Amino acid sequence: MKPLLAAFTVLAFAVAPAPTLANPFETQLANGLRVIVKEDHRAPTVVHMVWYRAGSMDEKDGTSGVAHALEHLMFKGTKTLPAGEFNKRVAEAGGRDNAFTSRDYTAYFQIVPKAALPEMMQLEADRMANLKLDPKEFASEMKVVMEERRLRTDDNPHALVSEALNSLMFQAHPYRRPIIGWMDDLEHMTWQDARDWYRQWYTPNNAYVLVVGDVDHREVFRLAQKYYGPIKQHALPERKPQNEPEQVGIRRVSVKAPAKLPYLAMAWKAPKLRDVQKDRDPYALDVLATVLDGHDASRFARNLVRGSRVAQSAGASYDATLRGEADFVLDGQPAEGKTIADLEAALRAEIKRVQDEGVSAEELTRVKTQSIAAQIYKRDSLMAQAMEIGGVEAAGQSWRDIDTLLEKIKSVTADEVQAVARKYFTDDTLSIAVLDPQPVDQSKPKKPSGAVRH
């Protein structure tokens, strides 16, 4: 009983202006690197992450995928550390490590027993400044990246649809390019492309370090100064806004691939979160996504999968915390015997129902219950807590906003949800991508790609 009350109290206090919570803790080094520490003493383990605010949206045409390629190369050695040694050191410390690249950022992490934290910081600091880009390692690793593209995208019909949808709905904005890069760009990438990327973006003033776990924040700050402090910062390249021009008119694209079930994805342009305090629409859209598809009793599950049985699966997603431009996506597979047209009509009817009738008080209460429970469940995982902080920071908000974001979600009214359903779901800003399934035995193997070509 006590702990639950405590949790609710923290959330309730967050309504008041800027509560001074003791945890997490933040400092900034003289070279611009920010260090954020969340103490959690339940187990003798720690998550250490470095996030760089450089993702695929910062790439240029012709070198798509270079952010992700560099992520791979960050494991290939520094001036003093041989290739492969990074992973080996983490493994020998009893830990595990990996990295991931998004449209907005590139992040590296190690999960280790707490005694290994200083060594992890030393290793990350080393590759922040001293990466050795060897042309031979580069050539070998690019083959791995191309295999990754084949696995994730080329042989994955839904990923192909998603790729087509992004490049359809965004024409000027860099979100039109796939994170992993076009295959042709990967084939023609040079080690100098990777080196330039590293030199431009990997600097302490474009990064933040996150430590979550069984640590004392003062000790972490001291270690950060010791390992990351000596790294020199440099100016970042100019980031052009590259705003997408207003879309006026529906867009459609079709993708053929070996599959049985068709697949439909509909994306409307939507506002992102810019001002945590003043914005309202992003919170209302977030609530709408939960009402439609946030849990087992949400409308899509109840009405489309179980009720009318028009859908094999149906989803709604909206992410307001990002650097680029936001969209609101509905997607799904029609049930056997139903068509893409049936599913599209059913998804549109669900939006229309919110436009006409709004949402119920019960549905809003459920959104609140779900978000409170999710925050408490998140405390069972260090990684989930680290990802939450990392994610809002990447989008340009602060970890200090996390409680406010939750409070704002809980403050959304039924009228606001109805209003955003009316405002943003017009055909003029809609892009639709469809998978047109091809029989497997009639599909020809794709042309070999990724080898040296002549």
Added chain:
Amino acid sequence: MRTLIFLLLSFLTSTLALAGVKIEHWIAPSGAKVYFVETRVVPILDVQLDFAAGGAFVPAGKSGLAGLTQGLLETGAGDLDEEHIAGRLVDIGARLGGGADSDRASVSLRTLSDKSQREAALDLLRTVLSAPTFPQSVLERERGRTIASIREAETRPDAIAAKRFAAAIYPGHPYGVSPTVESVGAITREDLVAFHRQHYGAKGAVVSIIGDVSRAEAEAIAQRLTEALPAGGGDLVPPAVTLPVRETIKIAHPAAQSHIHIGLPAIRRSDPDYFPLLVGNYTLGGGGFVSRLMKEVREKRGYAYSVYSYFAPRKLEGPFEIGLQTKREQVPEALKVVDEVLTEYVAKGPTAKELAAAKKNLVDGFALRMDSNAKLLGYLSTIGFYELPLTYLDDFPAKVKAVTAQQVKAAFARHVKAENLVTVIVATD
């Protein structure tokens, strides 16, 4: 992501523990075995029930019955229909989960530990476990959705490879049978009712409980969840496994990449070679980026994004498998490297340095994969279902440290014989 490996390995490589976890064990009056850890750090409660109700116990021609039975528990129970059950769970912020594999079916609950939410959640769990109604119309819908996913999976190279691999290494055995359009189509409501009655009994059920409750509360919870279960259950063992004959199976598919699986039935969960194979597999293909397969196939040659090996012990001989994907024109080269790595490793075992590195990761990482209630719940249920010693977690570091290179070599020689290795390649020329 740099690699999929951490999602793919699991099993042997994730068997680690947090020092000082106190597991309490008793038999409930219902006959169910209970495993409990009290931890008050987060105000949550996790409960899981495991039954010998996996795919291996399904009647011939009804493959898919284990999964459907488990899946339909929450679609109607007592006087509640599926909308009521779903709505009530959402209203209290609780989540039901679980699934069915070859050996067992699991039903898990995560709830806030505050009494009102907890009690409501446990009531629901008791009802879905003890009094499922398996409504005919829901069965028809879910049969249709399952058949649609089977047809969809039959177009995907990864799913085709996994299914054919299981069939090839377990000829004539239920471990090798996957649901088909026909077998799922043949499942009736009577099948579900009978399967639940026979396999979801309190006897043989394992109840795992972790979180913000006392021992006395846990005792009451375990009894309440199991006292109304059907009378069936008890010790069940699938039929004996026979080893396959070495062969290579090629399946046409237009994908850009070939999906390759190499392996055989290898080890029971109760086998004394468990620890030598755990430690040994780390070096071969379980240790992520530092494994031999990763170094030779990916790091040195760029042949694959993901390459791994694992042992997945079951009641009877669970599979050993090496898996990778490589562009189709490169299959012969990639296979040659994998074959050389495996042959060399089986013949000679790990070097002293590799063995030390493996042990260091497994022992020093002891705390790492036990640092949440969710992870601990998994260990409780495995200890209970596979009847491992209560001291399993405490003994773990010493057992790992005691493994010798000679034991690794001998264990691989016993469990990974070249004459029984099956290779399945989907999407190759």
